[in-house]
Amino acid sequence: TESRLSNEVMGSTGISELNSQSVTSVSVSPNPFGERVRFGAVADRDISVRIYDAKGSLITSLIGTGVVTWSPEASLPAGIFFAEIRTGDNLRWVKLARIY
Numbered sequence: 001t002e003s004r005l006s007n008e009v010m011g012s013t014g015i016s017e018l019n020s021q022s023v024t025s026v027s028v029s030p031n032p033f034g035e036r037v038r039f040g041a042v043a044d045r046d047i048s049v050r051i052y053d054a055k056g057s058l059i060t061s062l063i064g065t066g067v068v069t070w071s072p073e074a075s076l077p078a079g080i081f082f083a084e085i086r087t088g089d090n091l092r093w094v095k096l097a098r099i100y
Helices: none
Strands: 026-029 037-041 046-053 058-065 067-070 079-087 090-098
Touching: 026 079, 026 090, 037 046, 037 079, 046 067, 058 067
Parallel strands: none
Antiparallel strands: 026 037, 037 067, 046 058, 046 079, 079 090
């Protein structure tokens, strides 16, 4: 629908709500991180992690069971990154901060 007070268009995005279990199904530590960050799935479930930079470019993909660790190259600068974490049918996005 279009607002009569402005040029804004309001409506749904077509993106479904995330499974509420996803909030508790993974752990991320430490955050902020320096040399490495660990992603853990409860009960040793399969875990898939994709890391993106602030521009949305894919930096790396990790796949494992239980815990996966990202140790970025030293040439990767400090900054903000985003992790797309999947465990089973659950999806969670986490904002990561790399510091030195």
